[in-house]
Every structure is written in C-alpha cells, then in structure tokens.
Amino acid sequence: MKRVYVNEEWCLGCHLCEYNCAFANSGLSDMAEALKGKQIYPRIHVEGDEKISYGVSCRHCEDPMCVKSCIAGAISKVDGVVQIDRSKCVGCLTCVLVCPYGALAPSKEGTMQKCELCLKNSCGEPACVIGCPNKAIVYEERD
Amino acid sequence: MRKETKIMSNYCIIGNGTAAVGCIEGIRSVDQEGQITVISKENHKVYSRPLISYLLEGKTDVERMKYRKDDFYESEKCVFLPGTSAVKIDKEGKTVETDKGEKIPFDKVCVATGSSPFVPPFEGLDQVEKKFSFMTLDDALSLKDALTPDSKVLIIGAGLIGLKCAEGIKDLVKEITVCDLADRILSSILDSECAAIMQKHLEENGIKFMLSDSAVKFEKNKAYMKSGAEVDFDVLVLAIGVRANISLIKDIEGEVNRGIVVNTKMETSVKDIYAVGDCAEGYDSSIGGNRVLAILPNAYMQGFTAGVNMAGGDKEFTNAIPMNSIGFYGLHIMTAGNYDGECFEEKRDGVLKRFFVKDNKLIGYMLIGETDRAGVYTSMIREQIPLDTVDFELLKKVATTFAFSSENRRKKFGGVV
Numbered sequence: 001m002k003r004v005y006v007n008e009e010w011c012l013g014c015h016l017c018e019y020n021c022a023f024a025n026s027g028l029s030d031m032a033e034a035l036k037g038k039q040i041y042p043r044i045h046v047e048g049d050e051k052i053s054y055g056v057s058c059r060h061c062e063d064p065m066c067v068k069s070c071i072a073g074a075i076s077k078v079d080g081v082v083q084i085d086r087s088k089c090v091g092c093l094t095c096v097l098v099c100p101y102g103a104l105a106p107s108k109e110g111t112m113q114k115c116e117l118c119l120k121n122s123c124g125e126p127a128c129v130i131g132c133p134n135k136a137i138v139y140e141e142r143d
Numbered sequence: 144m145r146k147e148t149k150i151m152s153n154y155c156i157i158g159n160g161t162a163a164v165g166c167i168e169g170i171r172s173v174d175q176e177g178q179i180t181v182i183s184k185e186n187h188k189v190y191s192r193p194l195i196s197y198l199l200e201g202k203t204d205v206e207r208m209k210y211r212k213d214d215f216y217e218s219e220k221c222v223f224l225p226g227t228s229a230v231k232i233d234k235e236g237k238t239v240e241t242d243k244g245e246k247i248p249f250d251k252v253c254v255a256t257g258s259s260p261f262v263p264p265f266e267g268l269d270q271v272e273k274k275f276s277f278m279t280l281d282d283a284l285s286l287k288d289a290l291t292p293d294s295k296v297l298i299i300g301a302g303l304i305g306l307k308c309a310e311g312i313k314d315l316v317k318e319i320t321v322c323d324l325a326d327r328i329l330s331s332i333l334d335s336e337c338a339a340i341m342q343k344h345l346e347e348n349g350i351k352f353m354l355s356d357s358a359v360k361f362e363k364n365k366a367y368m369k370s371g372a373e374v375d376f377d378v379l380v381l382a383i384g385v386r387a388n389i390s391l392i393k394d395i396e397g398e399v400n401r402g403i404v405v406n407t408k409m410e411t412s413v414k415d416i417y418a419v420g421d422c423a424e425g426y427d428s429s430i431g432g433n434r435v436l437a438i439l440p441n442a443y444m445q446g447f448t449a450g451v452n453m454a455g456g457d458k459e460f461t462n463a464i465p466m467n468s469i470g471f472y473g474l475h476i477m478t479a480g481n482y483d484g485e486c487f488e489e490k491r492d493g494v495l496k497r498f499f500v501k502d503n504k505l506i507g508y509m510l511i512g513e514t515d516r517a518g519v520y521t522s523m524i525r526e527q528i529p530l531d532t533v534d535f536e537l538l539k540k541v542a543t544t545f546a547f548s549s550e551n552r553r554k555k556f557g558g559v560v
Contacts, residue, residue: 003559005556005557005558006556006557007557008549008552008556047543047544047545048545049545052545052549054552054556056544056556059555059556059559059560061560062559062560065440065518068165068440068443068444068447069439069440069443071191071193071194071439072191072193072194072203072207072208072210073191073209073210073211087207088191088203088207088208090194090197090202090203091202091470092193092468092469092470093468093470093475093477093514094439094440094468095518096468096477096514096515096516096517096518097466097467097468097477097479097514097517097518097521098440098466098518098521099516099518100518100519100521100522100526100555101518101519101544101555101556102515102516102518102519102542102543102544105515105516142557142558142559143558143559
C-alpha cells in the first residue's frame with residue numbers, strides 16, 4: 001500500500017507540512033481562518049536540528065503496537081491504514097507509551113490523533129506531501 | 144484423483160477479555176475455518192475493562208466501551224457462551240466442562256481466565272454492607288449504584304486500581320480516603336520521589352491518603368486502622384491486589400507459580416493447552432525470566448501469539464516488558480522496564496524523568512509531567528538498542544528519533560516497518 005515516506009536529505013525544515021496537515025484536518029475551507037493566531041495540532045511534526053530535519057508521521061506499521069495496546073479498542077487497522085475512533089478514546093496515552101516513532105499526540109480536545117493519510121478529509125491524499133516545496137515527503141508504494 | 148478433506152480444528156478459549164480477543168484474532172490470522180468456542184464468565188460481550196473508572200467519571204459509556212464491534216463473534220465465526228464458567232479441563236479426553244454441564248471438545252485450548260481480587264480475611268468485613276471490588280463492569284455499575292453525594296468512601300489499596308477508582312468517583316461523592324500498607328502510592332511502579340509528586344497532585348484534587356497504614360478491623364461503617372486511627376465510611380472499595388486465576392491448570396497438575404507458567408509460544412506444561420493474559424506467567428525480557436505482567440498490551444500480544452500457534456503457525460513473544468501509562472486529573476506518568484540500574488535524572492519545573500541504564504542499554508524509565516513520544520524510549524528497551532549508538536544526552540531531554548543514527552532513521556522512515 002501507499003505510505004508517506006520522508007527523505008531527510010531534502011527536508012528544508014520549513015514546517016509547512018505541519019501547517020498543511022493542521023489545515024487539511026481542520027474541516028475548514030479557509031486556511032487563515034483555520035490556522036491564523038491559533039495553536040495548531042498537526043499529525044506530522046518536524047524533528048531534527050538546523051542541519052538535518054525530517055517530518056515524522058504514522059508509519060502504518062505492519063504490526064502496529066498502538067492497535068494492540070489501546071486500552072479502549074479505539075485504534076484499528078482498516079485496509080492497511082491505522083486509524084483512531086476518537087469517540088472511544090479516553091486519552092490514557094498508552095499509544096504514546098508504545099509507538100516507537102512518536103507518531104501519536106493529543107488533539108485539541110485531548111483525545112488522541114494521528115496521520116490517517118488524509119483519506120477521510122477533503123484533501124483526499126496526504127496534504128503534507130502535496131504541499132512539500134522540496135518533495136522531501138512522498139506518498140508511494142515501497143517494499 | 145483423491146480428494147483431500149481438511150479436518151476442521153476445534154479451538155476453545157476460556158475467558159473473554161483482551162487476551163481472548165488477541166487469541167481469536169491470532170487464530171483467524173492463520174485459520175479462517177476452524178470452530179472457536181469462547182467461554183465467558185461475565186454476561187457481557189468483550190468490553191474495555193480498564194475503562195470502568197472512565198465510565199464512572201462520565202468520560203465514556205457502555206456503548207463506547209465495547210472493545211470490538213457488536214458482530215465480532217459472528218464475523219470471527221465464534222460460538223460465544225456468555226454467563227458460563229469452565230469448571231474443569233479433561234486433558235486426556237480433551238474437553239472443557241462448563242458449569243452448565245456442557246462438555247466442549249477441543250484440539251487446542253487457551254486459558255485466558257484473568258485474575259480475581261485478593262481480599263485478606265479482615266475481621267468484621269462481613270458486617271460491612273456496601274463493599275466492592277473494582278475489576279469488572281458489573282463491579283463498577285454496582286459501586287455507582289451505592290454512591291450518594293454524601294458518601295464517604297474508603298478505598299483500601301493505593302495501586303493502579305484503587306487510585307483510578309478514586310479518580311472515577313471523586314465528583315460523585317463527598318469524601319474519599321485511600322489507605323495502603325506501603326509507604327507510598329503506586330508502589331509497584333513508582334519510587335518515593337515520583338510517588339510523592341503524584342500523591343501531592345491527587346491531594347490537591349481532594350483525595351485523602353493514609354499510607355503505611357491499613358484497616359485491621361471493621362465494624363459496620365467504621366474501620367479501625369493499624370495506626371490506631373478510625374475511619375468512618377459508608378462505602379468500602381477493596382483494591383488490595385489480585386491473584387491470577389490458575390486453578391484450571393493447577394487442578395490437572397500443570398506447572399503453576401503465581402500464574403500459569405508458559406513459554407514464549409504461550410504453551411503451558413500440558414500438551415495442547417495455552418495460557419495468556421493476567422492468569423499467565425510468561426517471559427519478561429526486562430528481567431530475563433518469567434513473571435505475571437498484568438497489563439493490557441501484554442494480554443493482547445500473548446493472546447495473539449497463542450492463537451497463531453494454536454492454529455499451526457509459529458510465533459514467539461520474546462520482548463514483553465512491564466509498561467504503564469496512567470494519568471490522574473491531567474498529570475500523566477509513564478513507566479517501563481525495571482529500575483535495577485544506574486539512574487540518570489532530568490528535572491525541571493513540573494517534570495521529572497528517570498532513566499535506568501545497565502550494560503550500555505536503557506532498561507527502564509519513569510516519566511512524570513512530560514510524556515511526549517515516550518514510545519521512543521520504550522522501543523529502546525524492547526529492542527535493546529546499545530546506548531553508545533544513540534545521543535543519550537539529547538534523549539534525556541526529549542524523546543526523539545533524531546538521537547538515533549541516520550541509518551536507523553532511514554530504516555524507520557524510509558521503508559515499511
């Protein structure tokens with residue numbers, strides 16, 4: 001299946017992916033309205049220093065620890081995509097405890113959120129990839 | 144041409160919690176046809192047990208607590224027997240006998256019977272009218288029924304169960320006192336300093352504590368404490384500890400200790416019998432030996448491992464470690480591994496992190512106040528990553544894969560994991 005991959009040699013560290021992610025998942029059609037002056041809760045975050053940086057989002061693992069560990073049964077894998085039923089989440093953070101990549105974080109509401117590849121929002125495909133100015137993030141099939 | 148007929152396997156699972164679900168899904172990852180019978184003592188479909196405190200707190204409801212969809216048993220082709228207990232395993236005849244007199248035949252059976260509250264013989268306990276354990280959905284619902292806005296609740300046991308119960312019912316009652324024989328709260332996962340931070344936070348939220356103290360005698364609505372103090376209460380919650388339910392295996396002379404002893408394939412010492420979850424004593428890689436790891440992720444993974452092996456696959460579970468994420472009133476703690484190593488500390492306002500290192504490896508941690516991306520640390524323990532290959536100074540400050548080698552990062556973010 002297609003996943004999001006990052007190439008740290010090409011990442012500029014501009015954090016645009018974080019803004020595009022937050023906007024795509026905001027449910028709003030105006031970017032300024034969605035983001036301006038607000039704390040954003042993106043599902044991808046840039047790590048690194050001034051020299052090396054890269055975006056981190058859910059790896060949609062073959063054998064996802066978060067799915068097996070969720071005490072609420074709120075995380076499942078459907079057609080290869082690891083997804084959260086946020087109505088079931090109680091915010092215990094067990095998924096944060098087990099994810100080796102640090103790919104889950106609380107939403108504004110306190111329930112957990114993670115990259116679901118923009119398949120369910122109006123973007124339809126990963127907004128971080130579409131908006132990456134240096135093509136450091138790609139959405140493709142790999143082994 | 145000879146036509147081969149495949150003989151369908153019969154699987155039986157005793158128990159219906161997370162470990163049982165793991166077992167069902169493990170079996171179905173290999174064998175989609177065999178018959179699975181699930182024997183459930185509780186009269187409920189599988190639900191998320193650790194959510195019972197959130198239920199009382201109003202953060203979830205019975206509908207959202209469902210651990211799997213309503214049609215789970217049908218879609219996984221299981222025969223579900225709610226409200227039924229297994230009373231005996233006949234290892235020669237290969238049947239499980241139920242309390243309803245049924246004999247369920249099996250080729251492979253998985254014991255996922257969980258644990259039961261341990262209640263020491265307190266003098267006068269029989270005189271206490273409203274007393275509860277806090278393990279099951281029914282426990283939680285009957286406790287809730289007994290509470291009034293004027294209730295004074297005494298909880299015996301300041302462990303994970305007792306404290307989650309306290310948090311869950313705090314706004315429903317007038318007063319909560321938690322006592323424990325240990326000198327600190329959460330003594331199984333926290334050291335004194337971390338425990339003191341959380342205790343203070345709980346006290347600020349209105350929970351009272353009596354530590355190094357416990358009830359020795361009850362009289363209807365009064366507890367006489369070891370210290371000589373007396374505590375008036377109308378509702379008593381017993382959260383002292385749990386004991387693994389091992390009798391089905393003990394009765395047939397299978398190897399048991401504190402739990403049912405299993406190998407890394409989840410096989411007991413008795414052929415074709417597996418054990419998983421809180422009743423099992425499996426391999427803990429953080430101590431290099433067997434022990435009961437009564438945590439939900441472990442239950443699922445043990446169950447899944449057993450299921451795969453029961454269905455003829457080959458799977459081992461070799462990197463189980465203790466790990467907990469628990470929060471009270473917005474303050475979160477995470478702990479993992481064991482603490483038998485050199486301690487490195489990171490302390491700043493409202494944050495305390497302790498890392499335990501041995502033989503060039505991270506073997507355990509305690510985090511309080513800052514838990515972001517802690518799974519990076521957990522993975523270092525589980526994967527036994529040598530510390531001289533990472534930037535440990537950076538990791539102490541912040542959990543980030545940036546502290547790993549670029550080769551390690553390329554594997555993590557450049558390929559399928």
